Amino acid sequence: MQTLGVTDGRFGAFGGRYVPETLVPALDELAVALEAALADPAFHADLDGLLQHYVGRPSPLSDAPRFSALVGAPVWLKREDLNHTGAHKINNALAQALLACRMGKRRIIAETGAGQHGVATATVCARLGLECVVYMGEEDMRRQQLNVYRMRLMGATVVPVTAGTRTLKDATTEAIRDWVTTCPTSHYIIGSVVGPAPYPRMVRDFQAIIGREARRQMLERAGRLPRTVVACVGGGSNAMGIFHPFVDDAEVELVGVEAAGHGLDSGAHSASLTRGTPGVLHGALSYLLQDAHGQVHPAHSISAGLDYPGVGPEHSHLKDSGRATYVSVTDDEALEGFALLGRLEGIIPALETAHAVSWIASHRGRWTADQPVLLCVSGRGDKDVAQVSELAHAPG
Amino acid sequence: MLTARFDALRARGRRALVCYATAGHPDPERSIALWQGLEAAGADVLEVGVPFSDPMADGPVIQASSQTALSHGVTLEAALDLVSRARLGIPVVLFSYLNPLIAAGPGVLRRAAEAGVHGVLLTDLPVGSDPAREAWLGAGPLAFVRLVAPTTPPQRMAEIARHGRGFVYLISRLGVTGVSAQLPTDLPETIASLRAVCALPICVGFGISRPEQARLLGAHADGIVVGSAIVRAAGESVDAAVALARELRGALDDRAS
Numbered sequence: 001m002q003t004l005g006v007t008d009g010r011f012g013a014f015g016g017r018y019v020p021e022t023l024v025p026a027l028d029e030l031a032v033a034l035e036a037a038l039a040d041p042a043f044h045a046d047l048d049g050l051l052q053h054y055v056g057r058p059s060p061l062s063d064a065p066r067f068s069a070l071v072g073a074p075v076w077l078k079r080e081d082l083n084h085t086g087a088h089k090i091n092n093a094l095a096q097a098l099l100a101c102r103m104g105k106r107r108i109i110a111e112t113g114a115g116q117h118g119v120a121t122a123t124v125c126a127r128l129g130l131e132c133v134v135y136m137g138e139e140d141m142r143r144q145q146l147n148v149y150r151m152r153l154m155g156a157t158v159v160p161v162t163a164g165t166r167t168l169k170d171a172t173t174e175a176i177r178d179w180v181t182t183c184p185t186s187h188y189i190i191g192s193v194v195g196p197a198p199y200p201r202m203v204r205d206f207q208a209i210i211g212r213e214a215r216r217q218m219l220e221r222a223g224r225l226p227r228t229v230v231a232c233v234g235g236g237s238n239a240m241g242i243f244h245p246f247v248d249d250a251e252v253e254l255v256g257v258e259a260a261g262h263g264l265d266s267g268a269h270s271a272s273l274t275r276g277t278p279g280v281l282h283g284a285l286s287y288l289l290q291d292a293h294g295q296v297h298p299a300h301s302i303s304a305g306l307d308y309p310g311v312g313p314e315h316s317h318l319k320d321s322g323r324a325t326y327v328s329v330t331d332d333e334a335l336e337g338f339a340l341l342g343r344l345e346g347i348i349p350a351l352e353t354a355h356a357v358s359w360i361a362s363h364r365g366r367w368t369a370d371q372p373v374l375l376c377v378s379g380r381g382d383k384d385v386a387q388v389s390e391l392a393h394a395p396g
Numbered sequence: 397m398l399t400a401r402f403d404a405l406r407a408r409g410r411r412a413l414v415c416y417a418t419a420g421h422p423d424p425e426r427s428i429a430l431w432q433g434l435e436a437a438g439a440d441v442l443e444v445g446v447p448f449s450d451p452m453a454d455g456p457v458i459q460a461s462s463q464t465a466l467s468h469g470v471t472l473e474a475a476l477d478l479v480s481r482a483r484l485g486i487p488v489v490l491f492s493y494l495n496p497l498i499a500a501g502p503g504v505l506r507r508a509a510e511a512g513v514h515g516v517l518l519t520d521l522p523v524g525s526d527p528a529r530e531a532w533l534g535a536g537p538l539a540f541v542r543l544v545a546p547t548t549p550p551q552r553m554a555e556i557a558r559h560g561r562g563f564v565y566l567i568s569r570l571g572v573t574g575v576s577a578q579l580p581t582d583l584p585e586t587i588a589s590l591r592a593v594c595a596l597p598i599c600v601g602f603g604i605s606r607p608e609q610a611r612l613l614g615a616h617a618d619g620i621v622v623g624s625a626i627v628r629a630a631g632e633s634v635d636a637a638v639a640l641a642r643e644l645r646g647a648l649d650d651r652a653s
Binding site for chain 2: 016017018019020021022023024025026163164169170173176177180181182183184279280281282283288290292293294295296
């Protein structure tokens with residue numbers, strides 16, 4: 001039966017569907033289409049084929065001998081940076097674009113922070129012949145000019161967002177406004193495990209291929225499950241993707257690394273889980289950076305992809321239930337992680353990933369030689385090289 | 397008080413003019429003057445917008461007014477203070493996103509009622525989305541006004557009408573708040589479908605700014621809601637916004653003659 005105002009899609013107390021009434025039928029339609037697609041072998045065949053032959057999956061699991069020597073325990077790298085377009089984002093963008101085709105929606109909307117989700121969405125839209133409109137904060141467009149150019153090369157329209165903080169938060173708000181206006185003909189490809197139900201669960205399920213592969217690869221290569229899985233958390237899609245298949249493995253510790261920006265006490269950070277309180281933003285109840293009046297507090301991170309005041313509701317649930325632990329790393333520490341992995345392993349990680357690298361590096365001695373650590377390298381750092389080199393040459 | 401107002405209008409064959417204004421815009425003092433002016437111009441209900449940092453259902457005009465109000469430090473508690481100071485004789489409906497209400501805590505509904513608020517309308521709490529919070533809002537001292545969208549299927553319209561109090565707010569068209577040159581041609585049919593399953597008065601909002609739109613909708617709906625056009629005019633001057641309300645009042649009343 002077509003339920004009225006479905007309340008599923010909660011993770012404990014978190015999640016839900018806090019949206020304008022106009023979008024309720026669109027979310028119902030999406031939930032029904034998703035269920036039908038997941039039950040259809042043809043959908044899986046299309047998706048699996050593209051993931052293998054277009055994206056390049058499965059992504060490798062690399063050992064990291066010199067980084068491991070530093071840490072004092074074997075560190076394994078799940079190489080989402082080697083995917084087509086250079087990040088994990090394409091796993092979700094591709095699956096949602098195929099779903100949009102099934103729903104007969106030929107116009108795609110997306111928001112982007114660092115530009116990785118925007119690039120992934122522009123890419124799959126080019127591949128599938130879909131119209132693509134990407135909302136991006138003006139500040140992020142400045143930080144990530146290369147990605148803006150890449151999106152435009154692939155035929156996407158990139159719309160600068162000048163409201164509020166001109167970053168991911170405002171790009172997401174603007175994308176929702178577009179969708180409220182165009183939902184009968186457009187599909188909104190949210191890039192993270194955020195937003196109203198069914199998005200957080202859907203995006204997690206489309207990203208869980210990271211963890212499924214990594215779990216299998218760990219058993220093959222390391223002969224055991226990791227002691228700790230570490231991933232960076234902004235909205236939290238690469239973390240949810242790699243965590244999910246390990247949630248039932250009680251002996252595996254799950255650690256999400258948030259951006260502490262200028263420091264947790266500076267007021268300029270993106271550590272929603274560490275310092276936020278539950279609130280509603282962009283359609284879901286989750287930990288949120290906000291003031292006493294329920295106004296959303298601007299986030300800050302050196303990394304555009306983590307620069308978001310909210311977080312996926314399932315992370316809030318994993319935090320409150322104690323199943324996952326959330327820590328944070330400052331801008332300066334992330335820059336050290338950025339340089340470290342390049343110097344030791346010849347892998348320049350995205351600034352987002354660099355937060356997780358830095359946390360592991362600063363916890364050397366925490367693990368013994370028989371306790372492998374699995375790190376999700378969510379993306380590659382090419383997009384960040386210009387920004388980091390500017391910082392390195394900046395006076396003071 | 398909302399119900400009494402609509403009953404009185406119905407008895408006289410009149411349509412409701414519902415005016416929206418963002419609390420604290422253009423600034424706190426002029427906000428009060430604006431509301432009093434709108435009442436004097438013949439508004440039947442005042443919707444007081446609670447400024448929010450991330451108004452995802454609002455177009456550029458109301459977004460900008462919210463930013464202005466926030467820059468004056470006007471959040472929910474300050475908005476209630478303004479309502480209390482305005483001492484209006486018409487019912488006031490608080491128009492808010494959910495998060496400021498959650499942050500204000502469970503006592504906020506009583507505080508709002510004491511300040512002179514009669515109803516509450518939330519842009520991001522659709523029927524069925526959060527039964528516990530909906531029950532809290534429904535059981536409190538304020539009439540919990542619900543929204544119907546052009547995408548809402550008939551069965552859900554009935555469900556929303558059953559949960560609503562005071563009146564039902566029908567969103568005229570897809571999209572965010574803002575002025576439109578044209579309203580959807582099938583709007584009368586949408587109103588009729590809602591009317592078939594809804595005993596409450598129906599007020600139509602989004603995109604309404606002109607007397608001819610008011611006149612047209614007056615033939616089908618129980619009232620109209622004017623938001624962005626009032627806010628835009630208020631950005632010029634309080635007098636301009638009040639003049640617009642008077643003009644729309646005239647157009648609505650004209651219809652009957």
